[in-house]
Amino acid sequence: MKEIALILCLLLAGGNSGAAPVSKARRSPRPAHPATHPAGHRTRKVVESKGDPTKDDVVEYDDPVVRAVAIEALGHEKGSVLAVDPTSGRILTVVNQKMAFSAGFEPCSTIKPFVAIAGLEEGVITRDTMIRVARRRYMGLTEAMAHSNNEFFQEVGSELGFDRVHKYDTLLGLGQRVGFGIPEEQPGSVPSSPPIFGGVARMSSFGAGIRITPFQLASLVGMLANGGTQYYLQYPRTDNDQRDFEPRVRQQLDIGPLLPDLREGMLAAVLYGTARHSYDPAGEQALGKTGTCNDENLGGRLGWFASYADQAHPKIVLVVLLHGGNRIISGPHASEIAGRIYRGLYQRNYFADAGHYPANNSFASGATGPSAAAQ
Secondary structure (H helix, E strand, O other): OHHHHHHHHHHHHHHHHHHHHHHHHHHOOOOOOOOOOOOOOOOOOOOOOOOOOOOOOOOOOOOHHHHHHHHHHHOOOOEEEEEEOOOOOEEEEEEOHHHHOOOOEOOHHHHHHHHHHHHHHOOOOOOOOOEEEEOOEEEOHHHHHHOOOHHHHHHHHHHHOHHHHHHHHHHOOOOOOOEOOOOOOOOOEOOOOOOOOOHHHHHHHOOOOOEEOHHHHHHHHHHHHHOOEEEOEEOOOOHHHHHOOOOOEEEEOOOHHHHHHHHHHHHHHHHOOOOHHHOOOOOOOEEEEEEEEEOOOOOOEEEEEEEEEOOOOOOEEEEEEEEEOOOOOOHHHHHHHHHHHHHHHHHOOHHHHOOOOOOOOOHHHOOOOHHHHHO
């Protein structure tokens, strides 16, 4: 009996003494992933914001229909929505202008379509190229775009090399202002040498080292939508600017032969890939690319979705950007918000009525939407 009592006492004491280490182990922070926290880098804690993302926005000259739908879709999320007419570069609305006009964010996987342009143009890949992405798995461009496969684009970037990736990033306008007469716009930046962690491979899959703004991303997607014309983005915010608005071409790129392959991948992303939450079988078909990553400079997570609708007659480019510490912040969630916008616009007959705005069109002239403005 004494032996049994002694054993019970030891077990009870051991259980109590063992509880603390187990609990402590569960509370211990996970080791920082080198992709998120490079050596010597401390990430600033992100505090979630549940306030009004439209606070302090100046909206007198925005398209009222697009803006209302975008605000409803975004809700109180910490994010921004930029809408642009891809046939002219005209900005239709900027929701959360403080975020949109900031110094820029890591593009995450939204950089992949533009790495694909470089790879196709330089002959590093074709639409039929299969790249090994796992031990027993190969993938082509369409599937790599649909599922945002990092290994595929890391291989493409490595084959291109830093100099060529940097050349195409600069050619497309990264690290430069793409707006005309928009003093608040920031240029972002492109690294002058490969990122320390991951090099050109990670630069090509996550956009490591690059700082991009929603305006630059919208400008690039607009170019994919309209066939290669990169318009200066313009945000007419006076009666005179509204009246005298004329599209201004920044550059014309001969990328027409490459576009079918890119568009197929962006369509696949919406139909069954990372952007499937934006899919609306009864509405206007969108094509897009998601992006999810941790922002090494700001801390927290980023969720991007850059898209346009529709493929045959593109009418609108949407860039949704989310930032925060919650796990829901992701490219797929950003695509879900964009899907709400597309559905809201479709329900309001926006796509049926939208067309090329006349030069003297003014959203602030009492018109209630594109159809009234066109009359």
